[in-house]
Structures are given as structure tokens and as C-alpha cells.
Amino acid sequence: MEILDTTDRFARLAETPFKTTDAQGLSLPVRGGKFREIYDRRDLLGLLVRRDLQARYRDSVLGFLWTLIRPIVQFLMYYLVLGQFLRAAEGIPQFAIFLFAGLTIYSFFAEAVQGATSSILANAGLVKKIYLPREIFPLASVGAAGFMFLVQCVVLLSGAIIFQALPEPVEMLWFFPSVLLILVYALAFGILLSALNVYLRDVQYVTDVVMMLAMWGSPIVYSWTMVSEAFKTLGLPAWALEVYTNNPITLGVLGFRKAFWGAGTPADYPDDLLLRMLIAGIIGVVLLYISHRVFTRLQGNFAQEM
Amino acid sequence: MVLSPQPGPVVVCVEGVTKQFTVRKDNTLKERVVHAGRRGRTHKQEYVAVDGVDLEIQAGTTVGLLGPNGSGKSTLLKLIGGIVSPTEGRVMTRGRMAALLELGAGFHPDLSGRENVYLNASIMGMTRAETTERFDDILDFSGIGDFIDTQVKFYSSGMFVRLAFAVAVHTDPDVLLVDEVLAVGDEAFQRKCMERIAKFRKEGRTIVLVSHSAAQVQELCDRGIVLKDGKMVFDGNVNEAVSALRDVLEGRRVGEKPPPEPVKPIEVTRIEVLGDDGERSKVVPVGARMRIRVHVRARQPMPTWATGFSIDTPMGQMVLASNTERLGIDLPAIPAGDSSMDYVIETANFGAGQYFVNANVSEVIDIDTHVLMQGARFTMKGNDRNLGTVAATITAA
Numbered sequence: 001m002e003i004l005d006t007t008d009r010f011a012r013l014a015e016t017p018f019k020t021t022d023a024q025g026l027s028l029p030v031r032g033g034k035f036r037e038i039y040d041r042r043d044l045l046g047l048l049v050r051r052d053l054q055a056r057y058r059d060s061v062l063g064f065l066w067t068l069i070r071p072i073v074q075f076l077m078y079y080l081v082l083g084q085f086l087r088a089a090e091g092i093p094q095f096a097i098f099l100f101a102g103l104t105i106y107s108f109f110a111e112a113v114q115g116a117t118s119s120i121l122a123n124a125g126l127v128k129k130i131y132l133p134r135e136i137f138p139l140a141s142v143g144a145a146g147f148m149f150l151v152q153c154v155v156l157l158s159g160a161i162i163f164q165a166l167p168e169p170v171e172m173l174w175f176f177p178s179v180l181l182i183l184v185y186a187l188a189f190g191i192l193l194s195a196l197n198v199y200l201r202d203v204q205y206v207t208d209v210v211m212m213l214a215m216w217g218s219p220i221v222y223s224w225t226m227v228s229e230a231f232k233t234l235g236l237p238a239w240a241l242e243v244y245t246n247n248p249i250t251l252g253v254l255g256f257r258k259a260f261w262g263a264g265t266p267a268d269y270p271d272d273l274l275l276r277m278l279i280a281g282i283i284g285v286v287l288l289y290i291s292h293r294v295f296t297r298l299q300g301n302f303a304q305e306m
Numbered sequence: 307m308v309l310s311p312q313p314g315p316v317v318v319c320v321e322g323v324t325k326q327f328t329v330r331k332d333n334t335l336k337e338r339v340v341h342a343g344r345r346g347r348t349h350k351q352e353y354v355a356v357d358g359v360d361l362e363i364q365a366g367t368t369v370g371l372l373g374p375n376g377s378g379k380s381t382l383l384k385l386i387g388g389i390v391s392p393t394e395g396r397v398m399t400r401g402r403m404a405a406l407l408e409l410g411a412g413f414h415p416d417l418s419g420r421e422n423v424y425l426n427a428s429i430m431g432m433t434r435a436e437t438t439e440r441f442d443d444i445l446d447f448s449g450i451g452d453f454i455d456t457q458v459k460f461y462s463s464g465m466f467v468r469l470a471f472a473v474a475v476h477t478d479p480d481v482l483l484v485d486e487v488l489a490v491g492d493e494a495f496q497r498k499c500m501e502r503i504a505k506f507r508k509e510g511r512t513i514v515l516v517s518h519s520a521a522q523v524q525e526l527c528d529r530g531i532v533l534k535d536g537k538m539v540f541d542g543n544v545n546e547a548v549s550a551l552r553d554v555l556e557g558r559r560v561g562e563k564p565p566p567e568p569v570k571p572i573e574v575t576r577i578e579v580l581g582d583d584g585e586r587s588k589v590v591p592v593g594a595r596m597r598i599r600v601h602v603r604a605r606q607p608m609p610t611w612a613t614g615f616s617i618d619t620p621m622g623q624m625v626l627a628s629n630t631e632r633l634g635i636d637l638p639a640i641p642a643g644d645s646s647m648d649y650v651i652e653t654a655n656f657g658a659g660q661y662f663v664n665a666n667v668s669e670v671i672d673i674d675t676h677v678l679m680q681g682a683r684f685t686m687k688g689n690d691r692n693l694g695t696v697a698a699t700i701t702a703a
Contacts, residue, residue: 006314006365006366006509006510009314009365009480009509009510009511010314010315010365010366010510013314013315013317013365013400013401013480014314014315016400016401017400018319018398018399018400019388019398019399019400020396020397020398021385021388021391021392021396021397021398021399022391022392022395022396022397023391023392023393023394026388026391041428041431043428043433043434044428044429047424047425047428048425051414051417051421051425054416054417054421055414055416055417058416058417058457059416125412126412126429127389128389129389129405130387130389130405130412130429130430131387131388131389131403131405132429299391300390300391301327301390301391302390303384303389303390304327304390
């Protein structure tokens with residue numbers, strides 16, 4: 001029997017540091033730990049995002065067009081019922097762009113969180129059979145939602161150009177902090193809920209309901225000024241409006257709208273929007289860290305719980 | 307059979323690992339609320355799957371994990387693979403690890419074979435460029451041909467498995483974990499898989515294999531580990547591991563109630579394997595003279611009786627059998643009570659390995675026969691010049 005030279009392999013292995021798995025989970029011998037591990041698997045992350053998108057509309061005649069049909073129908077429904085029948089559009093110039101901007105950023109958040117929540121269970125076959133950094137599944141779901149979001153952004157931008165609703169080009173820079181803020185919160189909730197959902201299947205149904213409600217908790221189909229006026233009329237204390245405004249989703253929606261809806265005046269937005277977003281962003285990063293710690297602790301038993 | 311010139315560095319190190327599961331019978335919020343508090347405890351069950359296992363595996367060895375169902379061998383493999391974390395202790399591994407745990411675990415039915423190859427290879431840790439480079443080899447090995455661009459949901463189960471195995475063996479693992487998946491595909495493909503695993507061994511890769519098939523473990527492994535109820539009961543030479551496994555399985559059989567059998571007028575009570583010196587012997591050297599003693603018990607005196615014996619491999623394949631009729635022997639009348647008769651095998655030319663002895667007895671041949679299956683076990687030793695179930699003297703000419 002021929003013996004191949006194994007010296008090279010053995011020498012390389014002898015040099016390699018150990019990866020250790022104990023009750024605390026996996027610890028890697030390299031600097032950068034989890035970030036590095038996920039960065040090294042970015043090929044896989046890309047393929048998983050593609051798989052989600054490719055598989056979604058396989059064998060359908062309209063295929064990829066469905067990515068657009070759903071949000072556009074949703075938009076038309078709100079535009080007609082709320083804007084025209086209930087006359088919400090009268091107080092708001094360029095109501096169509098106002099509405100579509102809000103819906104676009106919110107549906108990114110909702111889809112990312114919902115997709116991530118069920119992601120670990122949906123990939124049970126892989127999670128049970130092979131070691132991968134499990135964070136990759138909620139990340140792939142957020143990535144797929146992000147792709148749909150970008151497509152919708154193109155539609156929004158074309159609409160805004162056609163209706164001449166765009167603000168000054170420098171205002172459009174609001175796009176970045178607001179999307180970043182929403183992304184941080186989507187990741188924090190997505191990663192946490194994906195792990196909890198493995199242990200308690202109700203989480204995904206609760207998430208669906210909460211996402212439906214949360215849409216009305218932010219100024220998406222109505223304007224922020226309507227809320228501040230209503231709060232004054234009802235005689236609610238000032239902090240009530242602060243609580244409403246500092247909801248990170250509200251901040252994200254307001255910032256995102258600033259980037260595409262040029263008809264707004266400073267009165268349409270709360271003061272110090274950027275500062276509020278910065279603080280919310282810092283809190284979001286802390287939440288993301290905590291939710292990842294929880295995820296790491298819970299993932300040790302994923303394989304048995306599915 | 308260690309092929310590497312010197313033992314490699316340790317690639318897997320398991321230190322005092324215990325894995326405990328809490329099995330809950332309620333999985334929804336409603337059920338948990340209903341069963342909260344004191345009653346909740348009845349809906350929880352603690353289960354220790356792996357109990358204080360210490361283990362080191364050197365690079366280049368092929369290790370077989372053996373044990374009865376529920377002994378924790380699959381859990382141990384999952385612990386090594388990092389799929390579950392231990393409750394206590396720690397598992398250290400290094401090098402690139404690939405798992406053949408369930409073929410096609412990462413396949414998406416709606417994607418084409420080609421897309422799935424890229425996805426699955428990426429899951430196993432290959433980059434896109436590496437996959438492209440080896441794509442033709444993978445396609446060749448799988449034998450899928452033009453179906454590669456068809457969605458995998460239209461594949462036959464054989465094609466599915468062949469493609470999955472082809473991807474798995476073309477990744478470049480240092481450690482390969484295999485869980486009961488080698489019994490797939492047609493015979494030609496199985497042979498191909500076995501050859502590939504043999505090649506992996508030669509290349510100094512480490513293989514950890516879980517199998518129920520003792521013969522497969524004997525063929526492939528250098529080292530056998532036997533688990534029982536989560537504890538490691540044997541670690542060492544693979545032939546001895548298989549006999550340790552047999553002890554574990556028999557030990558378990560003692561606890562079970564034997565099935566009620568209709569009482570026969572004459573029965574085999576036990577079988578003994580005796581060496582040339584007439585002493586009981588579990589190990590027989592190849593080519594030696596051996597004796598098989600069949601003990602019987604008759605309920606009443608009988609004018610005639612007949613016996614037979616057979617020798618099987620652990621796989622159940624018969625290697626030798628004979629009986630009094632074939633040998634042309636008429637046994638003398640038998641009194642009531644215990645008697646015995648011996649068969650002598652002048653030269654036992656069995657290949658090295660485990661064998662089981664069965665025996666039967668009846669008053670008249672083939673009528674109301676009592677059979678004792680696997681009444682004795684012995685190991686053939688001393689022939690490492692050939693494989694298989696027979697021993698022969700082979701020289702190069």
C-alpha cells in the first residue's frame with residue numbers, strides 16, 4: 001500500500017491552535033473572534049442570501065416582479081384608503097412619496113426581523129448536522145430583506161424624481177444614518193428572537209403581531225406633526241411625546257423620509273434629529289451586543305431543541 | 307494498521323466531557339404557562355447522553371465509535387463537531403473539519419444541482435474559486451451528468467446522495483466526521499466511497515466514524531471506542547473493540563426477558579469452543595486444531611439423536627457448517643439429562659476476526675429442532691497476511 005507524505009499536513013496541524021468548545025460555547029484562537037469568523041464565511045453568507053432570493057420566486061411566471069408587486073399594492077391601498085378616502089393626504093404635500101418612503105424603511109425592518117426570527121428553525125437541517133457560525137442564518141435573512149429594500153429604494157427614487165419630490169442633494173445623506181439605525185435594531189432583535197424562537201415557537205407568531213402593531217406606533221401613514229398636535233390637544237405631558245419620538249423606528253422613519261421627501265419643513269421633524277439618532281444608535285449597538293451574548297449562550301443546545 | 311510513519315499531532319482532544327439534555331415535553335407558551343411551577347417538573351426530563359468522556363485523537367488515525375442504540379456515540383460525534391456544546395468539560399479541535407452527518411443536509415430542493423454544489427461546498431468551508439476548480443471532479447465522481455442543471459427536487463434519492471457525497475469528499479478536510487451514511491447508493495458507488503475513505507486515510511486525514519456495522523469498522527478503522535450509556539468502556543485495538551461491543555450487547559440482553567419458547571424434547575444448553583489442549587479458549591490461532599463442544603439436555607431417554615453446528619461472521623454470513631448426518635455419524639442412544647458431543651476442526655483456516663458458533667439438536671434430523679444461536683464466540687488471531695473470512699498461505703511467485 002503506497003504511503004503518501006503526510007509530513008506537510010501534520011506539520012501544519014501541529015502549528016494550528018486549538019478551537020475550544022465548553023459550556024460557554026465556542027471560543028476561537030484568533031483575534032477578532034466572531035467577527036473574523038463571520039467575515040471569513042462571507043462567501044457562504046452571500047450564497048445563503050442568494051438562495052433565499054432565488055428559491056423564493058422559483059417556478060413563478062412573474063418571478064422577480066413579485067418583489068415589487070406586493071409593496072406597490074400595499075402602497076396603493078394606503079394611498080387610496082387613508083390618503084384619499086380619509087383625507088390624510090390633504091394636510092401633507094407629495095403624500096405618495098411621504099407614504100412610500102415610510103413604508104419602504106418600515107417593511108425592511110419588519111421583514112428583516114420576521115425573517116431572522118424563523119431563520120434558525122428554517123435551517124434546522126444544517127444547524128443539526130454541521131458546525132457553522134449560527135449567526136449566519138439571521139444575518140442571511142437580514143441580507144435578503146436588505147436586497148428587497150434596495151430594490152424598493154430604486155422604485156422610491158424613480159417615483160420621487162418623476163414627482164419632483166426630492167429634497168436638496170445634501171439632505172439625501174440622511175439615508176445613511178437612518179438605514180444604519182434601522183439595521184442595528186433589526187440585527188439586535190433578529191439575532192435575539194431567532195435564538196428564542198428555537199426554544200419557544202410562539203416567538204415567531206408574537207413577532208408577526210407586534211410588527212403589525214408597531215407600524216402604527218411610528219409616523220408612517222400619518223405625520224409626526226399630527227401626533228404632536230394630538231398629544232397637545234389631549235393634554236399629555238411633554239415626556240409622552242419624547243417617548244413616542246425617541247422610538248428608534250420612528251427616528252429611522254423620520255430620517256429616511258427626510259432623504260426622499262423634499263416637501264417637509266423643519267416643523268415636520270423633532271429638534272436635534274441627528275443627535276437623537278446617534279443616542280438611539282449607541283443604545284442599539286449595546287442591545288446588539290447583549291442579544292449576541294444571549295444567542296451565544298442559547299446556541300449550544302440548538303441541535304437538540306429542533 | 308497505522309499507515310503514517312509516526313503518529314501525528316493531536317487534532318481532537320475531549321476533556322472530561324459530559325452532555326446533559328433537558329427534554330421538555332411542552333414547547334409552546336400556552337403549555338409552559340399551564341405547566342408552570344411545581345407541575346412543570348413532571349414535564350422536564352434530565353438525560354445524560356455523554357458522561358465524563360476523555361479522549362485524544364491523533365492526526366492520521368481512523369477511529370470507529372461503537373455502541374448500542376442510545377449509548378451516546380452520535381452525541382459524542384456532534385460534540386467533536388462543535389454542533390452541540392458540552393455541559394461540563396471541554397472539546398478542543400484543530401484543522402479543517404467536515405462532517406458527513408447527513409448527506410444533502412444543506413441542499414435546497416428548488417435550486418439546481420450546480421447551485422447546490424456551490425452552496426454545499428461553501429457550507430463545508432470551501433471558497434468559490436476552490437469549488438470552481440474542483441467542479442468537474444465533483445461532477446465526474448457523482449455521475450450525475452447533464453442533470454446537474456436540473457432542480458434537485460427532481461433527482462432520484464440515489465442521485466441526491468451521490469451528489470452530496472461527491473461534494474463532501476472533494477472538500478479538503480483534516481478531520482472528517484462520518485455518521486452512519488456509508489450505506490447509500492448502489493454497490494458500485496459504495497465501493498467508490500470506501501476507496502475514497504481509504505485514500506483519505508493514506509493522505510493522513512483523520513476520520514471519526516460512527517457505525518452499527520462491526521465489519522465496516524473492522525475494515526476501515528485503526529482504533530475502536532465502545533460507549534455504553536454515555537461512558538467509554540473500551541478504547542483500543544479495533545478487533546478487541548468489536549468483541550467489547552459484543553460483550554456490551556450481550557450484557558444488555560441479560561437484563562431483557564428471554565422470549566418464551568415452546569419446550570422441545572431435546573435442547574442445546576450451551577456451546578463451548580475448546581483449544582487444542584482441551585481448555586476453553588476465546589482466542590484461536592489460525593491453522594490450529596479446535597474443538598466445538600455442544601451441550602444438550604434430553605427430557606427423556608431417546609434411541610437416536612442428531613446435532614449440527616455452524617460458524618458465522620458478525621455480519622451473519624456462514625463460513626462453515628456441518629452436522630452428524632453429513633458426517634455420516636449415528637449417535638448412540640441418549641439418556642435423560644445432560645450430555646455433550648464434540649466436533650473437531652483439524653485446521654481452522656478462518657481469517658482473523660470474530661466468529662460466532664450456533665448449534666442445533668433434534669431427535670430425528672430436521673424435525674422439532676432446537677437451535678441455539680450465537681452460543682459461543684471466538685477470535686481468530688495470528689494471520690495478518692490476508693484479509694477476508696478464510697486464511698490461506700499466500701506467497702508471491
